[in-house]
Amino acid sequence: MMNFVEDLRWRGLLHDIMPGTEEKLAEGVTAGYIGFDPTADSLHVGSLLQILTLVRFQKAGHKPFALVGGATGMVGDPSGKSAERNLLSEDILNHNLAGIKNQLEQFLDFDCGANSAEIVNNYDWFKNFTFLDFIRDAGKHITVNYMMAKDSVKKRLESEVGMSFTEFSYQLVQGYDFYYLWKHKNCVLQMGGSDQWGNIVTGTEFIRRKDGGEAFAITSPLIKKADGTKFGKTEGGNIWLSADKTSPYQFYQFWLNASDADAENYIKIFTFFTQNEVEELINNHLESPHLRLLQKTLAADITTRVHGQNALETALKTTDFLFNNGSLDFLKQLSTHQVLQIFEGIPQFTINKDEIETGIEALTLFAERTKIFTSKGESKKMIDGGGVTVNREKVTLSSKIFSELDLINNQFLIVQKGKKNYFLVIAS
């Protein structure tokens, strides 16, 4: 069986590890957990790393706990944040928790004996914990001096914005989580991103001081792109795991568009290929980089894992049409249903058919009848800059009128903003 820590190490996923952790894991089936913040109703590609870490942990024979932060989500983690966070309402929080729980369930194995995964919600042990009990049972064991020494706190104390008592207390709440799981679930390891190191160590310290127990920590590095910019963002915003927020096609494209340098990293971080397999892939890619083997393998693997085989095939079909053999003649042979299938996952807008029969000016179409551009001014600038294509033909005049003659199959307009951003306009 794979050595968990060794596996993380060659993948570049080991940022910090508490002394003794490897030895502890070597003793046998060990329980460990990672917490997920319910800041949205879906996880995104950034949290995918943590999910996969739990999966690797389980594959290495250990017992993973995924903790959803029903309680901590009510407080707000100050780590890595330069300003106080807004509190979420309880309704939103519950909605988010449900969504995240759903996603976690599709990755982990909950029925494999001793190391079956479990999902826990820290709201369960905090909901009946009174404030007085908390400050007596938890607060007494950690000094304020200790808490203030944490980077996340220190930075905010030095900054102009300050920090509320609520956020200051966050690390203690999370620390108590670790203690609770340690005490009741025999969970001795907490993992997370490097920004969580301070919070995690507060937990191990808490366990030591309160019960004289021993607990361990592993963190992964913050993922950045090779050029140093933030990972997981595109023009459209975050890349989410939920198909409602980021379609499988867009998800696939996100990975496919990775630069060579990034793809080499991502394939180690986000797939389960072995070291040999990864090396072979990279070598093959170096021999004929134009084939984009690395990106294609990466994108296919992750899309399948997150959205399933069928979704990948649809994404591939769409990609193939849009970027390889996307002739209009081909499209014209298809039924409406087939066209819509190809364009599944592409942003779509519906316009009034009567209106296009009388003719719609380009600017009106792009900025008012659809949201392809935010204003007529922007549309005009884009057209002038040569960045707008309709039905595979560059739009050169912003005064251009679109009529029913432009409709493909008497129904569709394919609009491109730049080369890669497609939109489907449907007249009905």
Place this chain on the structure above:
RNA sequence: GGGGGGGUUCCAGAGCGGUCAAAUGGGACGGACUGUAAAUCCGUUACUUCGGUUUCGAAGGUUCGAAUCCUUCCCCCCCCA
């Protein structure tokens, strides 16, 4: 409580009565090149019925004319007590 500095377009940061929709840099977006890569170069970066219209912390005022001057208010930073 006393003294000083400051709030400018996505960000940083110039401007300090007209030539300012506002320098410069960054970011973002687009174009060329390419491999839907990287690097590089180029363009755009408030809205518009293209006549204008609304922008420089907020509200008033002076002026033919203000981001630039005055008044009040809100917010931030620094020094002294």
